[in-house]
Amino acid sequence: MDRDIKGNTRLENCPLTYSRNMIGGKWRLPILWAIRQNETLRYNELKRTVEGITNMMLSQSLKELESNGLIVRKQYLEMPPRVEYSLTVEGEELVDHLRALARWGKRMQGLQGHGGVE
């Protein structure tokens, strides 16, 4: 987290805020996860795999992930059309960090007694 001259916590231009924005929103993480499990997935495969997502949210999220350099979109000029999505190296790194976070979450879920989950 960034801090200004007075040592205060700022949100702007902070690498952590940046990382967090990368996985912000409801669907980006599930999408990354799904691609990771399958190496590469087509649009409709993603739609089936990520439960409950709409076309709207899927295509929007994919665009964001792509423009953020976490996934690549490969379009084959065939008929019927075919588009495949896979992770970039950076995307894989991110997922690895998140895996660590998930392990921590799993241990936390085990403890709970500390006050429960909201």
Place this chain on the structure above:
Amino acid sequence: MDRDIKGNTRLENCPLTYSRNMIGGKWRLPILWAIRQNETLRYNELKRTVEGITNMMLSQSLKELESNGLIVRKQYLEMPPRVEYSLTVEGEELVDHLRALARWGKRMQGLQGHGGVE
């Protein structure tokens, strides 16, 4: 991320979703960060340190963080009142994971060329 029998990605009861909820919202992370830098902080110190936060959001976020077992609230029965917040062991672990994520974000910010940030 959890997957169901068909191997699909589910959001419920997923440790990663859990971890993510812990740092959800705009202010929890800045608050954790601020406490981490100072070992322990009083309410009004937090208010000054976390730029732009309102009483409303601060007290609400503090409650959530406490009930999630990430921070402890210690109240001294003095006049004027005094309340100090500090991280639990679990809270410190979380911040460490996030530090790793921040380092990754910093490298990503350096690359950028991949398509820029939204």
Place this chain on the structure above:
DNA sequence: CAGTATCCAAGTAGATACTG
């Protein structure tokens, strides 16, 4: 198959004022 467009509902956060 792989998306867009539009419009609406819900969830989150901010402003402001007040209290033990």
Place this chain on the structure above:
DNA sequence: CAGTATCTACTTGGATACTG
């Protein structure tokens, strides 16, 4: 000092229908 309460504004996501 350390918070609550209320009411409003904004941001996100969902439903539905349509297209190259």
